[in-house]
Each structure stands twice: as structure tokens, then as C-alpha cells.
Amino acid sequence: TQKRSRAHTYMDVPDTALVKKLVKDALLKPRYRNEDPAAATEAVLQDHGLASRLSNMLYASRRASEEPQTVAMARALRGAGRTAATGAGPAAPTTISTRAGDVAELDIMRALQARWQSHVEAAVRRLCAESGGPLMRTTAAAVAPAPKSSRQRGLYEPSEMLQLVADAEHDNAMSSHTGLRGWGLVPFELATPSLGELADGFGELRPSVRQSGVDDELRGWSGEERQRMAASVLADGHVPLLLQFLRCGTPAGTRSALWRAALGVEIDQAALSYYGRLVAEIERVALVTDGLLERDAMAPWDEEEYFLFRERVATLLAAFVRDPWVRRHSAVPSVHVTGASPQTGRSYVFPPNGALPPRGLSAYAFPLAYCYSRPEEAYFMFRALWSRYWCRLHVLSARRETLLPLCRLFEMLVQEHHPALCLHLCRLGLHPTAVAWRWIQFAFAGTLPVEQVLMVWDRVIGFDSLELLPLLAVAIFLFRSHTLLAATSAEEAERMLANCSELRVVPLLQAFLYSPPSLIASTPVPK
Template sequence: MLQEESDLSLVIAQIVQKLKGSNLYAQLERQAWASLQRPEIKLQSLKEDIKEFFKISGWEKKLQNAVYSELSVFPLPSHPAAPPEHLKEPLVYMRKAQGSWEKRILKSLNSMCTELSIPLARKRPVGEQKELLNKWNEMGTDEPDLSLFRPVYAPKDFLEVLINLRNPNYENGDSLSFRTHLGLIQVPLKVKDIPELKEFFVELGLTTGQLGIDDSTQVPPELFENEHVRIGQKVLAEQDSAAAQQYIRQGSPTALRAELWALILNISSQPEDILYYEQLKTNVIQHDLLVDSLIYKDVKLTASNDDYYFVFEDYLYQVLLCFSRDTSVLGHFAYNSASPPKSYIRGKLGLEEYAVFYPPNGVIPFHGFSMYVAPLCFLYHEPSKLYQIFREMYVRFFFRLHSISSHPSGIVSLCLLFETLLQTYLPQLFYHLREIGAQPCKVSIWFLTHRTVP
């Protein structure tokens, strides 16, 4: 009991410390000072009166949503004396594998830079800046020569790394269940079985209504839909992030989906958020990065050739180019097993004081990276709002799909879960695919790394 209380106190202290540096904290402080002028605020009951003011004015709900947002990315429980690297990833062999993978990616990027004699970053000439600014909303019409550029890596390359993962302290013969696992992923991680998944996704049970799939139930589908929409509107009116996340477990009405996800992610599009996006845009206009060409190449290879996503080509360029400059994304490396790559100012190679993160957000785009953004374009048509939604989804969910870790939501666990369920419940299909040389994980890796819904 004492240990639990101590852990809770530590969590509270860390979240408070994090929020103290936020814009919300400054707003709450200003509101608290302003409330002192109100006649209902009494000196003898100052604390309680200000709490009541925050509750009535809606600021308490905003604070709750901010805390909920922090909890969603809070590291899994660990020993109080655990070093920082254990908070990022507790298993040593996973950390080593991730470190080796990062070196390989950086080597590929540097090799391309050397082969093409292109700097990692350069300031655009004034004429080029004006040209880019003028065509900002129609970058899809531009046809730069990208024939010499190649993706740094593709999902199939990443899968090869996952296939070779091994725990050096583990003997396969120690576990009968693991010895009978014939999939490509050979690491002993705990994944959920069907009973556990049924409990976790209880809203998908036959006794619970689910929007869009209950077409043959005793209750007419339109009655459930009407009631579900009514509840959704109430959730939006309450502006409660936790309630919104619970609500969409039974499906999200199309008309409310954009607002619901913005509420879940605690995105409100304040003037300062729009200004921040404009600052990122200015940075894109002023400076050219090598990764810009990788982004152009990826969009041309994927979304531009897709029957559904090609119309969003301009949005994808705008969002991804700004994303590459956003240093606030670096914060997610505190709970990501990966580490941001570094480069050195020209002529200062090896001198740590001249080392900089490259790209500025610490994320090197790979083949298919633009497909994280593409589906969101159906919901959000204002670039700064679209950008905020994508960035928050990335630092909460998407980063786990291309980094090596033992996290239950990580790509290693997802691949292992997929193989285990397929082998257990569809064994004939599993063995048939193996026999013809089409390992299930190799067939599905693109979907596992791109189509996973948070």
C-alpha cells in the first residue's frame, strides 16, 4: 500500500512538473489572478472558491483533459531506481537492436548525401523561397527530378530486423508454447489470447451495440445509431477526453468523428497553435533539408498513386514538411525506445558541442511514412488542425509502429500477436502460407505498420 501511494505521488509530481511548462498552466494562473476580483471569491475560503470558479468556468475540465493526455503517454511502471534508458525500453537486447537499426538508417542517409553531393541542410536562395511560398497550396503540381533519391528503408527491410531479433538469455526449449510457435517473430513476449482480447475489447461483443456492423440484431440499427449519436453530442458538449475515448469504442458517427478525435487528443486549435504552424511553414520556406526530397519521393510513390489519397497530395507535403522541422516532437523520445539521430555542423565533425538533431524533429521518414497522414485528410481540411492531429497521433501511437521495443502496442508485439492468433485459430491457412513461401507476417507487414488503428 505504501509503495502504491509512493508511486502515485511520483506520477502526480512528474505530471505537475510537465504541466508547469505548458501554455495551459499560464492560462490557469492568469484566470486564478483574475478571479480574485470577483465578489464571490472570499479570502477565508480562497482555495475552495477558486476551485469552484475553475469548475464552473470549464477550466477544471481543460486541466483534467491535459492530465489525461499526459497519462496516455506516461511510461509503464518500473522500479524507482531504474536508469533513464530502462524507462525507454527495459530489455537490453531490444535497446541494442534499436541502436544498431538507427546506425544503419543514419549510414544509409549519409551515404545518399555523399553519393549525390547534397548537403543535409541549406538555406534557400531568396528567389527559391518566393517560388515555394507562391506554390505552397499546389506543391503537388511540382515534378522535381527524384530519380536519384531512394527511400532510406521500407517496411520489408524493417521486418528483416524484427525476424532476426533474439533474446540471448532465453532458450527456446524452455517453453513448450514458444517451441511450437512457427512464425517469423522469435522473441518471448507476452501477448493476449482470444479470451483476453474479448475482455479487452468487450464493446465488440455480441451483447453490445456497435455502430456500422449491427445489421441483424433484434434492435433496429437506426435506433441504436440515433441514440449513439445523441450520446456522442452530449460527450462533445461535456468536452471530456476520457469519456470521448470510451465512447468511440462502440463506433464513431461519421459526422462527429473529427470532433471526437480532436477531443480525445486534446486538440483545440488555439491562435498560438496556428501561429506555431505558420512558424514551421516559414522554416520550410527558408531552409531546404535532404529529408524534404525523401518526403516528396514517398508521397509520389504512395499517396499520389492511390485512388483515394491522390487528391490530398498538397496537404501531405504541407504537413510532413512542417513535421520534419518541429522540435517539440523530440519530447516523445523520453518514452520511445529510439533516440533522435545527430549530425554535426560542417567542419566540426566529432565535436559534441556542435552536434544537432537531424532532422530537427528526430524522425527520418521511410517508405510509406506519408500514409500515416493520408487517412486523416478525410476528416480535417484545415492544414494547421490536420497538422496538430497528426503530430499528436504520431507521438502517442504511430511511433511504436516503426521502433523496436517490448511495449504491448509496439510493432514486435503486434506481429507476434498476429502470428500467434493465426497459427492458433486458422492453422490450415497458416501452414499453407508457410508451405508456399508466403509467411503471413511478410504478407501483412505493410498493413501492420500502416493500418493499425489506435
């Protein structure tokens, strides 16, 4: 039996019996005899480094209790796969029911999930037929890799998911009186917060609050002060305090340690051994998706910026799809299929991590290479970020802070604050959501410069929220509105939006949250 990975999160519970014995024995010592029992207990926990762990455990327990339906949904989906028929040739993937335990989802959403499942299954079957092998085999040499001439880098493109959503037909997609359909590509009335509610929730982004990476350039002492604060919160180790600190960014050189502490990722010898076993599995077991992941890592969106990290990222992705920890700990269940061994008939989840890889999966990994020099550190941080955040961006669900509500929030806000821009771009044939979808789905990785991406992720972790992503997308559209309104073709407008090299994410977020008119150009719409 394999040992459990110790690259755990702060949700791991300290041994309560051990804690009780430790406190009891310590309270009998002379130094604590005359103290109040409550104060003495707190002092013992502090002295032995257990206070923060217990506090973090309670925080994680409260956080987990806020999403019981998500947990129930995940458990139901993980056990709902049907075994594929065995026989000669590639093992065929089978459908996973999304109904059991998912009572909170709309009927149209469940139907959409079923269609997306069928779409991805068909992609897996095509890949198996192309490679001439099953989903996975234990002898790597026996598996023929996907043809090198194939340009496929993932099982599906983000645009395929968007097209499926945009084509969804249901009773509320259009007016029953006029027959007119709304302008948005997300044809669902999903609950979204107002800009005022978001401004209150992201209060630490107010211009009056100093931000790392912004105020450092204007006030040298601000950077030094933030460095001292970073050292203090790291020494304390209390997760809510770490998250609070990250909301204003990270000082230079502290991001890697702050992220690890905030997400509770501890890497000890057992974790290193676990990672070593995952890497060994790459040679022992070949997956039909291995070629896709290798091409994805070798052809990143910004080749010049990421060239040095390609091989490391390729290994990271190959280990990731083989890690069953991901399937057990992801915030929402990802799309996967179920296969059966032709030798034993036993069923298995494919891929082992329960998440079929989209094109562009490497985009989440390359920014981490700038923060973590050791491959195992980058891996466990990638795994933690996917399980907590990025998995939400690859499911079709009505739950808040998953992809569809985030894109719907983008549509509501951009239409509210600049309807003329939306009309102009739609007339040109470039729908704003078609551009923002990829930005949001990949958390701006591959779109913004690396340092700006990391500053966005600082605040995603700090606020524990993905709603910053559509806010930033709207801010970019409004900031570019003057030139976009002058565009005469979809290609010209798309080039303008693709030029993000000079954008500064924190000032954009601050301006949109607290002074939207400052971003909006007054140029009239061309006729």
C-alpha cells in the same frame, strides 16, 4: 525566441494561481455565500469552463505516470547522440546509444536496436552521397536535390526492419535440445495477452453494443441517438468520456471534432502562427530527406483515392520532419542521427523532429485529409497521432504495444486459432507475418478503404490501444482461410489477402474476439 505552440494537448496545466484567485473571488459573491464550499467551488469551475480542463489534466498525469520508464528512455536517447565529424563533403551521421536509461530492455533487444541504428545511418550516408550535400542547409537553392531517377521514397522499407528481426540470433531463438527454430518471424518470447484478456479489455466491441457505422444501417434511430450523444460529450469536453464514446465509433460528421477533443488538440492563433513558421522553414532550410518525402506523398498506395490530396500531404510531411515538438513529446524515441554544422561546429539532431522517415509515412496522412479540410488541422492531428501511437510502430522494443510485441501477438493468435493455415502458407513461401507486418506497422492505412481505416483509428484512440491492429490482422486471415487453403502459390495467396475492398472491420473484430470459430473455414489442408 519563438513562442510555444498552442496546438497543445490536454496535458497542458491551467495556471493554478489564476484558478485559485478566480475561485476565491467567485466564492465571495452573494450567489455562492450560502452554498457548501465544495459544491460552490465545483459550480465556479463549471461556470468558467475549468472543470473539464482540470479533470483532463489529472487524467493525463495519471496516464503519464503509468509509463515512467518510457519517459526515462526517451530522455536518455535524446541526449545520447555523438556529434559527427566536420569537414568537406556531406556530414556523416553518428550512432546513438540505446543503453543509457533503458534498463528494462532485453540485451538482445539493445543489440537489435544498435544494428538497426547502423542500418539506418548507412542509408542516410548513401542519401547524402547521392544528393551531394549535407544533412541540412539553410539555403535551399544551394542544395542539389536527390536525382529524379531515384525511386527511393523513404530511408527504409518495412521489410528491411522485418528482415533484421527475423535474422536475430539469440539463446532462446531455438530449442537447446532439438535445435529447431519456431515458425514465427519474431523470434522473441515477449509477453502477450490472451484472447480472453483482450475480449474483456475491448468489451465495448461486444455484438450487443451498438456501433456507429454498423448499426446505423440497420436501425435509423441508432444514428440519431449517437449524434445526440456526440454533441453531449463534445460539450462536456471530459477526455475519458470522449474516449469511451469513440470506442463505439463516430457518427457521420463528428469524427474531426471528436478526435481533436479526445487527443486534446487545441488550435488557436498561436498554433496557426507556429504552423506558419514550420511551413516557412521548408523554404528556408533544405533537408536531404525532402526529395524522399515529396516522392512518398506523390505516389501513395492508392493513387485514385488520394490524388487530390498529394500536394497538401507533401507540405504536411515536410513541416512534420522540421517540428522539434515531436521529439520532445513522442511516447517512445524514434531513430535519428546527429550531425554537425561545418560553419559553427554545433551539433544538431537530424531530422529536427527526431524521427527519420520510413517509406510510406504519407499513409498516415492521407486518411486525415478526408476529415480535416484545413491544412493546419490535418497537421496537428497527424502530429498528435504520431507522437502518441504511430511512433510506437517504428521502434524495436520489447515494451507492450510497440511493433514487436504486436506482431508477436499476431503470430501467437493466428497459430493458436488456425495452425493448419499457418503451415499451408509457410509451405507456399508466404509467411503470415510478412503480410501482417505492414498492415500493423501502418495501422491498415493503404490496405483497407479509407472509411474502414478511420473506423479502426476511432477505436485505437478510444481504447487508447494498438492491440486492435494484430487482432484485426488475425481476423482477416481467418476470414480468408477458406480461399487461402485452396491457394497453390504464394502469389495467389498474396493476391487474395490484398483484396480488402469489401472487408468490414467492426464485424471482423467482433467475430474474432467473441466467436473465433465463426471465422474459421473447415476445409482441410491441401497435401
